[in-house]
Ligand code: KIV
């Protein structure tokens with residue numbers, strides 16, 4: 236079944252949860268799409284997982300387009316949502332619409348995601364008015380790492396919790412079709428989920444969200460630079476890959492790879508003429 240912003244919205248309030256996973260290339264998009272995930276996020280976490288940066292600050296619109304287009308070619312049924320990177324929307328409403336438009340046209344996304352609440356509502360509503368669906372992102376918003384002074388749980392004080400609830404209402408009002416909450420106490424995420432009528436997708440936001448998202452390399456056990464508390468490794472693909480590479484090297488050295496079945500033949504008569 237093809238997932239759209241409409242089908243995801245309809246899942247809220249039913250007993251079906253929304254599954255989201257990041258992917259950054261065609262092969263991985265195909266694997267997760269064929270597995271039946273509802274939505275693929277081309278996250279600016281590609282700054283960490285693909286490009287090896289320590290944060291998402293350096294990621295560009297061109298980086299996002301490059302990976303989004305590859306994912307879009309591999310995703311048949313999942314809705315592709317692509318992150319707007321740092322400084323592609325914060326600077327002005329105009330920049331936000333132009334860059335969201337590029338991500339849709341060149342990156343072939345089905346929606347964009349951006350970080351921020353009330354402060355970003357003018358951008359959200361302008362992008363939505365341009366017929367581009369927007370997913371909001373609240374709580375720990377990694378593009379604000381330098382303002383936060385580190386990665387930590389958000390919304391723990393009364394003031395911060397109230398602000399998060401107000402931000403959630405504001406992004407819904409501005410037209411966001413969905414909302415990601417990152418690193419938020421479970422009971423606060425539950426209140427937000429009950430307060431808004433758009434679906435909430437949690438990452439480190441507990442069990443009561445309408446859906447969950449994890450970074451591909453985190454849930455596959457491929458990325459070990461930093462493993463947050465909220466990550467569950469559903470497989471140890473990193474070890475499987477290391478084992479495969481080691482076996483490959485060993486077989487090259489032992490002369491058992493390539494085997495006869497991996498080689499191409501030529502007529503002996505032709506070969507004789509070459510000596
Ligand atoms: O960039 C990303 O992968 C994200 C998710 C962690 C929500 O924004």
Ligand code: NA
Nearest residue numbers: 278279280318
């Ligand atoms: Na992101």
